[in-house]
Every structure is written in structure tokens, then in C-alpha cells.
Amino acid sequence: MFPVLYAVFMSSVLPPFPQPQEPVDPPRLLEVEPGPGEPCLRADAARNRARLLEAAARLIAEHGVAGVTMEAVAAAAQVGKGTVFRRFGDRTGLLMALLDHSGRQLQADFLGGPPPLGPGAPPLERLRAFGVAVLYRSAEQLELQLAAQPEPTRRYAHPAYQALRTHVVMLLRQILPDGDCDLLSHPLMAYLDPGLIHHLTRQRGMPMERLETGWTDLVARVTGTEPPR
């Protein structure tokens, strides 16, 4: 539960990142900068947002994700139920917000961190590293990742998903200038789906090492390159 609490800690201490309001689209992972034009939250709203995230993290630690009821969170944060929904849109939005910190971290790593994840390494190596990173990140927060999954209709259009996939597409284009990288990115992303990881590791007892070599194998096949070593 440490990662969650840490994320929340950061969320409450750093200047609150405004959550979009109108058609509440969850944490836009792509914009690293809050942007100057972003409508900043009112003081009370920001305070309540932090308290809600903290309360949610506490509930997860105590009763698991299933214990994160919108009413329970509201009560634990001593806030009205409506407030939770206004801030996060829906339950999924709240859960995604809890994952926001590690998501930004990951994105920062592959956008500007050190190789092989970040720029500098050849794209094929970056792609391998990317998969491994996502794999382990998901495995660490499996329960939360599973619960935060949006319904299938919105999943693929969701900013958080798109952010990751866009990166895969970029790398693929460098490796396969002539391939339909937009399409090819999907089976690659699917291999990293938290639901699949859950199934393979928890329900079928596969060790993470096998998933890892499975990823490099898949990457090699899809890109038509030689597997490493």
C-alpha cells in the first residue's frame, strides 16, 4: 500500500492539479505542465480534494479496494457525497486519480528519463524497457489498476491509455517505418493489460519472469527483429 499513500502524500503537498470539470475526463497524463490557463481550484475545493484522496488511500489500506465506497470516502473525508462526484466524476475517476502519481512518474521516465527507458537508447531497446516497466508497475498496484479500469467502451479512448499507446506508436514507427504501427500498438498494449497480468500471475500462477521474456519475445516477433541474446 506504500505506493498509494506516497502518491497521495505528494498529491496533497504539491500544488493541487486541477481536475477537469465539464465532461470530467480523468487525469490527462499527457500534459506534464498544468498550463497557465488551467482553471485553478478554489481553496476549499483543493483542500477537499486532498482530503478525499487521503481518505480513499486509507480505506484501501484498511479494507482493500472493495472498501472504497463513494459514501465511505465522503464520510471518511468528512465531506458530502456530491463533492466526491463533482471532483472526480465517478468512482473510476477517483481510483485513477490515486494512480495518477505513479502514472506521471512512469511517463516522465520514458519521456525524459535515462536510457534505456528514456531517449538515448535505440527504439527497440526502449520498447523492451517500456514493456517491462509497465509490467512491473501494474503488478505492484494490481488491485487498484484492476478496479480503476474504465468500462470497455471508454477504455481505449481514455487519456491515460492513449498516453502509453502513443509512446508505443512512436517507438514502433522508428523501428517499422512502413508498418501499420497504429494498429500494431494495440496487441502490444494488450499484453500489458492489468487484467491479463492478473489472470496470468494470480489465476494461472505464472512467474513475472515468464511474462517478461514473453514481452521481449512478442516485441521481437512483431518488429521482425532478433530477440536479445
Place this chain on the structure above:
Amino acid sequence: MFPVLYAVFMSSVLPPFPQPQEPVDPPRLLEVEPGPGEPCLRADAARNRARLLEAAARLIAEHGVAGVTMEAVAAAAQVGKGTVFRRFGDRTGLLMALLDHSGRQLQADFLGGPPPLGPGAPPLERLRAFGVAVLYRSAEQLELQLAAQPEPTRRYAHPAYQALRTHVVMLLRQILPDGDCDLLSHPLMAYLDPGLIHHLTRQRGMPMERLETGWTDLVARVTGTEPPR
């Protein structure tokens, strides 16, 4: 809506296929034979099952999948709400039951139908044909397929999913005796996910033809074979 109604028609006229009771696992697509030991439904139960499926199909035709409320279905079938849940376990189970007919049809086709889908053709061709068949079947019943999706925790373990995946694994093993076909099957299956098809065709406006060539391309890459023509 024709396919749904047809499926229901068949379901009501043919001897009712017993739905497992205890830990309600949805239509086991793999068993073509009801089996002799199967606990047959009581007469009234079978009658109500048929009425419920018919009512559900009618509701879909009239108000779309969103109109399929468990209470609405119960009322339309002039049956108690508890009966719906006893028979189908949950909403997903009911929706899956509506897809049961086309699912069995598909399975029969690739298990015992004519080539290239059925046995007789080389495994690579069968795999290509399989993907195309699943692709178009999903596209036809997209709305229902989407709504019938189980939650991510159960999805990969679900019999209906396993039935299809097992077939892919079998074909893959014939093509790649040395590959980790169990793992490789997953990204292939993922490409055929109704949610993805919905996203690509409805939200991003891709024509089915592109998805189709995308499939053959993916198969060629994963199997390390030459794309056809």
C-alpha cells in the same frame, strides 16, 4: 437485431440447454454435448428461461441494450426478479446467454466446419480465417458484445473466452512448435476484442477492411511467416 432474435428463437425451440447453477458459470462454449449427467431443468424453469431470453431480446430490439434492466426483463417475461438471477447469475450472464447461439455456431464452424475455418486447411490459413470470422461476428453484434463483457478480473478465465483462445493456441502450436504459444495467443486474442473493434471502427472511423488486413499482418509477424499475396 435479427441475429439476437434468431438465437432466442433457437433457444426456445430446441431442448433447453441447462445453465450451470452453483457458481453460475456462463454458457460453457466448449461442451457441444449437454452431457448425460447434466442436471436437466425442471419444466417450469425451462419455460421461464425461454420467456426471459425472448423478453430480453425484445427489450434490446426496442430500447437497445441499455433497456435490458433485470427488472424490466423480469416484468416483460411476467416472472419474478429472483428468477432471472437464479437462471443467469447476473446481468452479464443473461447477456452472454443471448450470444450463446452465435458463439456455438462459430465454434462448430472452426471445430468441424469446412476449410479454411474448419480442419483440412493448413493451420496458418485457419488462423487467418479464424480472426476474420471473429472480427465480423463481433462487429455484427457490437452493442451486445460490449455489454456482455465480464469485469476484467473474470474476463480471461471465462469459458467463452477460453474456448476461443484454446483454439488459437492449438493452431499456434502447429505453426510454432517451439514458441510460447500460450502467451502469444493473448495479444492475438486482444486484437479481436469487441472493445477494441468498437474503438477503432466507431470512435476512430476505421473501415473493417483495415482491421482485417491488420489481422493478417499481425498473424504473419507473430508467426514469422510471409503475409499472403
Place this chain on the structure above:
DNA sequence: CAACTAAACGGACCTCGGTCCGGATCGTAT
């Protein structure tokens, strides 16, 4: 045909996600 049992039935009931709107509050302009 009567008795009996396992199965099925039905609908009240519970929980939880999500909506709504009158009232309180913050930030600002004067």
C-alpha cells in the same frame, strides 16, 4: 392418490453509484 423433497419462485429489501438543487462560501471588484 397421498406424501414428500428438491428445486424453483417472487418480491421485499439492501447497497451503492450517480443526480439534483437550495443554500453556504470563496474570491473579487468597488
Place this chain on the structure above:
DNA sequence: ATACGATCCGGACCGAGGTCCGTTTAGTTG
């Protein structure tokens, strides 16, 4: 300091999925 409008708050309310359990009924046995 005061007034004002945009924003936010809270909790009553609603709908739908899912559970429970007392009652009914189908099928079987003697």
C-alpha cells in the same frame, strides 16, 4: 469593508444490480 457572482457543498433522492427467505410447485416414491 461590502456587495456580488461564480463556484462549491451537502445530503436527500433515484434507479438498478444483487441477496434473502418464506412460499409454491414439479417430479418421484410407496
